[in-house]
Amino acid sequence: MTSLFEEVPAAAAEGVPVRRITVRVNGTPRTADVEPRLLLAHLLRQGFKLTGTHTGCDTTNCGACTVLVDGLPVKSCTMLAVQADGHEVTTVEGLAGPSELHPLQEGFKDEHGLQCGFCTPGMMLAAKALLAENPDPTEDEVRFALSGNLCRCTGYQNIVKSVLWAAKQMNGASADEGSAE
Amino acid sequence: MYPSRFRYEAPRSIDEAIQLLHEGAGEAKVLAGGQSLVPLMKLRFAAPELLVDINNLPGLDHLDVAADGGIRVGALCRHRDLERSLEVARAQPVMAAAAPLIADPIVRTRGTLVGSLCHADPQGDWAAVVTALGGHVVAQGPGGRRSIPITDFVTGPFQNVLEYDEVAVEAVLPAPRARVAGGFLKLERRVGDFATAGTAVALELDGDRVTRAGIALTGVGSRTVDARAAAEALVGQPLTAEAIGRAADLAAEVAQPTSDHRGSASYKRHVIHTFVTRILTRVTQTSEAAA
Ligand SMILES: Cc1cc2nc3c(=O)[nH]c(=O)nc-3n(C[C@H](O)[C@H](O)[C@H](O)COP(=O)(O)OP(=O)(O)OC[C@H]3O[C@@H](n4cnc5c(N)ncnc54)[C@H](O)[C@@H]3O)c2cc1C
Ligand code: FES
Ligand code: FES
Numbered sequence: 172m173t174s175l176f177e178e179v180p181a182a183a184a185e186g187v188p189v190r191r192i193t194v195r196v197n198g199t200p201r202t203a204d205v206e207p208r209l210l211l212a213h214l215l216r217q218g219f220k221l222t223g224t225h226t227g228c229d230t231t232n233c234g235a236c237t238v239l240v241d242g243l244p245v246k247s248c249t250m251l252a253v254q255a256d257g258h259e260v261t262t263v264e265g266l267a268g269p270s271e272l273h274p275l276q277e278g279f280k281d282e283h284g285l286q287c288g289f290c291t292p293g294m295m296l297a298a299k300a301l302l303a304e305n306p307d308p309t310e311d312e313v314r315f316a317l318s319g320n321l322c323r324c325t326g327y328q329n330i331v332k333s334v335l336w337a338a339k340q341m342n343g344a345s346a347d348e349g350s351a352e
Numbered sequence: 353m354y355p356s357r358f359r360y361e362a363p364r365s366i367d368e369a370i371q372l373l374h375e376g377a378g379e380a381k382v383l384a385g386g387q388s389l390v391p392l393m394k395l396r397f398a399a400p401e402l403l404v405d406i407n408n409l410p411g412l413d414h415l416d417v418a419a420d421g422g423i424r425v426g427a428l429c430r431h432r433d434l435e436r437s438l439e440v441a442r443a444q445p446v447m448a449a450a451a452p453l454i455a456d457p458i459v460r461t462r463g464t465l466v467g468s469l470c471h472a473d474p475q476g477d478w479a480a481v482v483t484a485l486g487g488h489v490v491a492q493g494p495g496g497r498r499s500i501p502i503t504d505f506v507t508g509p510f511q512n513v514l515e516y517d518e519v520a521v522e523a524v525l526p527a528p529r530a531r532v533a534g535g536f537l538k539l540e541r542r543v544g545d546f547a548t549a550g551t552a553v554a555l556e557l558d559g560d561r562v563t564r565a566g567i568a569l570t571g572v573g574s575r576t577v578d579a580r581a582a583a584e585a586l587v588g589q590p591l592t593a594e595a596i597g598r599a600a601d602l603a604a605e606v607a608q609p610t611s612d613h614r615g616s617a618s619y620k621r622h623v624i625h626t627f628v629t630r631i632l633t634r635v636t637q638t639s640e641a642a643a
Contacts, residue, residue: 229353247390250386315457319459
């Protein structure tokens with residue numbers, strides 16, 4: 172059965188070529204046989220059951236489906252799953268460690284960075300890419316980096332605060348280590 | 353939404369890509385960043401039988417900024433690479449100004465300048481920049497390479513002169529002969545939106561005298577508008593308030609905006625006038641500050 176936003180092509184009909192691909196998802200190599208028209212978002216959600224990647228607009232506008240491909244943010248509703256072959260994908264499920272949340276997840280919790288939570292995975296992954304490049308961003312830099320992600324609930328204020336909170340936490344942790352005299 | 357069925361090939365050499373396009377006999381399409389093509393395929397506005405993904409082709413991701421200031425942008429150079437390039441920022445202010453205004457940061461991870469030129473959206477930003485700089489597109493087909501000036505490359509909305517079996521391999525921005533200046537301004541309703549109206553200005557200056565000028569407009573016509581008369585009105589003299597005013601008048605005149613949900617035609621014309629004035633005025637202020 173398919174729902175409005177959860178369409179996935181039915182198993183390829185007889186004679187339709189599928190490709191075997193291997194994608195490293197959150198550190199684990201995963202293999203799938205995909206029809207070329209399958210989108211990365213659908214491979215992750217339906218194929219690998221990683222439903223943290225949301226599809227909202229499905230037209231490349233909202234950023235809810237953002238994942239990291241080789242560390243860079245990509246709208247997974249606009250990349251073919253076959254194109255991920257041999258690449259490294261990080262989804263929101265890959266953020267937390269075995270026992271603790273990622274500082275970004277803590278930040279969204281602490282600073283009330285979400286209401287319905289629909290945009291949150293995409294926001295956190297876009298923010299992760301920002302912090303990897305710029306560990307100590309200004310508020311403006313956070314807003315700029317998240318400008319491809321739409322939120323219909325919180326009006327962005329707390330989302331920005333959450334990211335700044337996480338940056339501080341991540342920098343603080345390393346600064347503390349550095350100044351342990 | 354998912355596209356209709358297609359055959360997918362990801363060739364490893366440009367010759368193989370061209371061969372595939374040739375066999376596709378007009379039913380094949382090149383896939384670069386996919387930031388325009390994939391949405392169109394999902395909406396079923398495009399339904400190619402064969403997709404030739406060029407992302408695995410070697411030697412197309414270059415962004416070469418030569419010592420003389422000439423720039424070559426490979427077909428796999430992403431908007432993001434242009435946005436982050438210090439060399440580009442030093443060599444061409446108009447490109448540095450435009451790069452962060454193309455779509456949004458996530459789309460910029462994959463989208464390409466060359467793909468944007470090929471897509472030929474009348475509201476595309478790079479076509480205006482490349483037009484203002486007098487650039488050209490290098491295409492490769494079964495017969496070899498050819499170079500096409502940007503003003504001949506786009507023939508209408510979403511149309512270009514490429515043969516069905518040609519790949520655009522790079523865009524080339526010529527080396528300036530004098531000091532460069534310029535800028536890019538764009539009015540968008542929200543981040544990542546296409547231009548309600550946008551203006552690219554590229555200048556070369558000898559002292560305070562303009563020796564070359566290019567002005568091009570986006571969002572205000574069925575294709576990029578080359579405001580050549582406005583640019584030529586600047587050449588051979590300093591950027592006085594009077595010269596700036598005349599260029600702004602001529603640019604606003606040559607714009608062909610239509611009224612739509614983004615604004616009336618006269619409003620868009622006014623925006624163009626303001627943008628030309630602002631960019632040129634800023635150039636004079638920067639020159640004064642440097643002097
Ligand atoms: C939400 C959103 C907002 C956007 N906002 C803007 C904006 O503000 N300004 C702007 O300018 N653009 C905008 N874009 C478009 C974006 O810049 C695209 O990246 C660009 O237009 C297409 O580049 P691409 O590499 O993704 O091309 P693709 O989508 O892969 O291809 C586009 C077309 O060009 C052809 N093509 C691509 N590369 C080649 C090649 N090397 N040789 C031959 N044919 C080729 C394809 O066959 C296809 O027909 C936006 C896109 C989105 C999704
Ligand atoms: S669902 Fe992919 S951008 Fe909205
Ligand atoms: S929290 Fe609901 S869309 Fe952002």
